[in-house]
Amino acid sequence: MSRDDPKRPAPGWTLAMSIAASSLSFIDGSVLNVALPALRQSLNAGAADVQWVVNAYTLPLAALILTGGALGDHQGRRRWLVIGTALFGLASLVCAVGNSLALLLAGRALQGVGAALLLPNSLALLNSAYHGEARGRAVGIWAAAGAISAAIAPLIGGWLVAHAGWRAIFYINLPIAAAAIAIALAKVTEVKERKPSRLDAVGAILATLALLGLTYGLTLWSADRALGPTAPFALGAGLGLAIAFGWAEWRRGDKAMIPLAYFRDRAFVALNLLTFLLYGAFGVSMLLIPYVLIDAGGYSPVEGGLALLPLSILMGLLSPLMGKLAQRVGPHWPLTIGPLLIAAAFLLATRIAADQHYWPSVFPAMALMAAGMTIAVAPLTSAVLASVDAEHTGMVSGFNSALSRTGGLIATALIGGVLGAEGKGLLHAFAGAMVVSAAVAAAASVTAFVGLAGKKGKPSG
Template identity: 60%
Template sequence: MTPAAAAPAAPRPAHARWTLAACILASSLSFVEGSVLNVALPAIRSSFGAGASEVQWVVNAYLLPLSALLLLGGALGDRYGRKRLLILGTGLFAAASLLCALAPDLGWLLAGRVLQGIGAALLLPNSLALLNATFEGEERGRAIGIWAAAGAAAAAIAPLIGGWLVDNAGWPTIFYINLPLAGGAILIAGRFAAESRNEEAARTDYPGALLATLGLLGVTYGLTLWSSRMVVDATSAALSAGGLVLLALFLAVEAKRSDQAMMPLAMFGSACFVGTNLLTFLLYGAFGSVMLLLPYVLIEAAGYSPLDAGLALTPLAIVIALASPLMGRLAARTGGRLPLTAGPLVVAAGMMLATRIDANSSYVAAVFPAVLVLAAGMALAVAPLTSTVLASVDHRHAGTASGLNSAVARTGGLIATALLGAVFAAQGSRLLAAFHSALIVGAIVSAAAGAVAWLTVGRTPSPKRKAAEA
């Protein structure tokens, strides 16, 4: 490298710190949105007089585009610039949040939620990719750790802020809090972040993205209609079948595009990669459904205020944030098999504990133990899952594998939410009975995730991972 080329390195540390700040602010939009909405759902339902399937779509209108377009968002950043896509996604998320806050009816709210999901699919992968391009070596690991910790902190405090806002200012205000975060991210990124892209990026996989989106839409819509009425009619069957056909076409397109695909199928030659993604789908689907239902049931059936429901969930994010780094270091020494088997089993135990929650149970005796055990189980699994996924593929697929695993986690939540119609349709004692049934099903699914880990994940750290760490 010539002296002239090296000259711009002098101001880099200050710019790197500001880039980190911009990425934290941008990504916190998604972390906050994912946790704050749950405490506002009862108020939103009451405000619009929404039915069970409509409540499901308040959640899934966001998760659907996020799940389907997450990989495309990363590919667009590689091709057209990560800073550009981060700013574009953040701006779209802010505009969509304003639309949600001002929505005169449920249709406009759902439109805003779809746009939020698209914005999140653009900003999330590019916030991490921008950090990866800005920092090197140990600084990169430290920056990503700060980024992840800040996201966990945002997720921990968001239900408290959201609950207070719903209680005192109405549910639309939960969307206004996104505006200063987005404005700060855009201003800082525009001023300080350096543009980066992958000059060798392949042609963007638009056909794959379209088929994945439409396929997931068909399956999700069909399952939502079925679950809200528990009847298989011609419409729900046709939508589900059509979605499955489109997803099969998506796989055919991805196979034809080979390494230029949005989801290269060569990665699925690793049994560990297949197993960890199946585990992700099952565990995050079960856990996401409980995190959606728990505050809803506490508010609707147990008489909690939105603020109280937010406080009830606070230990969860705190335990996960504090314990996950320890579990990551443990998995680096012992391999992912043990924590990835134990974590889902502990989550299953937490769900069974939560079946003790009823209209008159105290927080300390019934809710807190369940939340604590759920948090411990997820803390066991979160960090080892990420490292095991990355270790299961070769280096050139590491970024795609990480993005795909994030998309699978959101898809698990998407499908699980689509299956919760019977719970949202119930009231009074029937709501608690439906909630307990959902918890039992969730516990079975979580235990199945643990069994998948035991059967597919190696006992020791991967040679590729150990070589990389050496």
């Protein structure tokens, strides 16, 4: 398809729309992490309640994002991006005006559904609008914009928490959602699969229920630090449903939500396993570092947001260059070195203590984490989008995003002991969580080194 073809998606506007839509998810996570201590105090919530404020969003996002990508591939990516973005905006309003934990959790769950529809279709539309090195640079700009928005959001969110209360943080999403919808409808051409096939509804239901059981059981276990009567039942049900999901996908063959033929490619498996490991470990750090600084270190919500600023600034400045470079050198070495630096950053973060200043104890870890994430994020996204044919980028983007969210989902479910600790006990538990996260990030590095060996950079069309 030539650049002058009127059916070709407008690259610049598609990039702007993709940034606006996907930034909703980045902003929401970074703002909420700063607001969690105030939210917990305001609602008199326990450790498990705090976990569910996070997981109520991540669960439907992880479970339904495959369906969101498949719907876009089959029925139109722009259509489902607009639907998902509108749903996210509505859910944010519910969270903002809600006056109870139950209503907040309902709004968070609805946000997760909206994000599951908008995220894979945002990246799929971006992938279809660019080619070759231009695609790598566009993905780098997308990653940089996400980092910048994630940097600004905690500062605004911290100020809002301090001056207007934690509910105000959800209003930030409304103008961004409106802008994304307006650009999509006015400037972005619809893109969908030429030969749509039947959606895998059974697979979507089984995946959702399996994740619900596993996450609920893990959350109960980590919050209570013991296996009561409910947690083993939930875990067993989740595991059984996960097995049923695998069997159902095998029976459907090429018509499955996740065709098993993709898993014959070593690089495809490595990329997705790396995503699961890396984002699980990174999600723990992004939740715990501001939480510990505010709760144990005496930081204000604004100061907690400022603590994360070097991470986002460095990623914002360098990700476009890294995305372009990755198209030339391939993903092997960037995805080996990046997670290794992140593992080292997590080990540095164990030095955070209640009586230490920011520059000697927090900044070195954040700077090293920024370097690792900058090296890894754009090459990982580009490699995943290039791993299959153009007609299935929505589904594959959805699958990879589901793994990243599931990694964070399971990790969040397992840190109830940290969130439930106080004082020196909180710092000790935090240090232990960072050591485990470092081991997981190192495993992601080994996965890339072994699984992507020999994978060279090349122009993608």
